[in-house]
Amino acid sequence: MTELVRVAAVTRRFGDQVAVDDVSLSVESGEIVGLLGANGAGKTTLIRMLLGLTATDAGELRLLGEAPSRSTRRRVGYVAQGLGLYDDLTVRENLAFAASAYGHPTPPVPADLVPVADTLVGAIGLGRQRRLAFTVALAHSPALLVLDEPTSGVDPLARARLWDRVHARADAGVGVLVTTHYMSEAQQCDRLVLMSRGRVVATGSEAEITASTTAVAVDAASWQEAFTVLDGAGLPVMLAGRSVRVAAVPRERVEAVLRDAGLDARVRDVAATLEEVMVALDTDRVRVA
Numbered sequence: 001m002t003e004l005v006r007v008a009a010v011t012r013r014f015g016d017q018v019a020v021d022d023v024s025l026s027v028e029s030g031e032i033v034g035l036l037g038a039n040g041a042g043k044t045t046l047i048r049m050l051l052g053l054t055a056t057d058a059g060e061l062r063l064l065g066e067a068p069s070r071s072t073r074r075r076v077g078y079v080a081q082g083l084g085l086y087d088d089l090t091v092r093e094n095l096a097f098a099a100s101a102y103g104h105p106t107p108p109v110p111a112d113l114v115p116v117a118d119t120l121v122g123a124i125g126l127g128r129q130r131r132l133a134f135t136v137a138l139a140h141s142p143a144l145l146v147l148d149e150p151t152s153g154v155d156p157l158a159r160a161r162l163w164d165r166v167h168a169r170a171d172a173g174v175g176v177l178v179t180t181h182y183m184s185e186a187q188q189c190d191r192l193v194l195m196s197r198g199r200v201v202a203t204g205s206e207a208e209i210t211a212s213t214t215a216v217a218v219d220a221a222s223w224q225e226a227f228t229v230l231d232g233a234g235l236p237v238m239l240a241g242r243s244v245r246v247a248a249v250p251r252e253r254v255e256a257v258l259r260d261a262g263l264d265a266r267v268r269d270v271a272a273t274l275e276e277v278m279v280a281l282d283t284d285r286v287r288v289a
């Protein structure tokens with residue numbers, strides 16, 4: 001395996017705010033690394049530094065073994081949050097334009113975009129725009145694919161198809177760095193890097209990250225009442241179906257709130273989900289090694 005990305009103790013500040021704080025990570029060929037975190041965690045800033053679009057304040061970055069530059073960027077396929085397409089060009093023209101910029105032959109219009117090949121990109125749906133951006137990013141056979149929130153606003157079927165394509169490229173040896181705030185997409189990644197407020201707070205597979213954290217499950221006669229009482233007490237309460245769950249709070253505290261409200265409920269410690277780990281990490285109450 002080849003190391004395609006190395007980020008070592010990188011920091012970036014905007015004024016007083018530390019957007020990326022002493023972050024390290026790597027991506028190898030054939031590997032899908034998921035960068036997870038809430039809005040504002042620092043994911044996009046990290047990617048922009050990696051691509052040489054934003055300067056670092058400290059630390060070291062290596063992209064395909066070199067400092068990020070115009071020539072290394074040409075070997076990267078990047079789909080930005082804004083997609084980077086031209087709304088006033090057609091689908092076919094966008095493909096041709098990107099091909100001439102990268103100096104390779106224009107790829108064929110993908111079969112599912114043929115019906116809109118001569119439609120302006122601004123007039124096609126977001127799912128198709130994402131599909132096109134993905135095709136553009138892959139047309140020059142990049143060694144590394146960088147995807148910033150690639151499935152945001154896309155329906156579940158299109159999302160599944162997009163992940164199929166990501167896996168196919170990874171199987172062919174391409175390294176993938178993908179940001180998302182959908183915890184459900186974490187299973188698609190070989191390795192996860194969880195960011196919160198600029199820092200890496202956990203790394204590993206989903207199972208590794210969730211193994212050392214518990215949440216509290218509440219079984220009450222009326223889940224609505226239990227939810228309202230716990231929420232009213234300011235606890236980070238979530239619903240999984242009709243099961244009420246609380247992250248980052250000791251079981252005794254949950255029991256006390258329910259007891260004080262006169263609610264009869266069974267309260268248990270359960271294995272935390274990834275989302276609950278994120279809540280716990282964001283509230284600074286739990287640390288994952």
Ligand SMILES: Nc1ncnc2c1ncn2[C@@H]1O[C@H](COP(=O)(O)OP(=O)(O)OP(=O)(O)O)[C@@H](O)[C@H]1O
Binds near residue numbers: 037044046
């Ligand atoms: N150019 C900038 N000037 C000032 N602050 C910035 C700039 N870019 C990012 N920030 C701040 O840095 C922090 C991290 O932002 P960033 O966009 O990297 O987070 P993110 O994890 O990508 O979030 P999102 O999922 O919303 O894109 C945020 O608080 C943001 O407001």
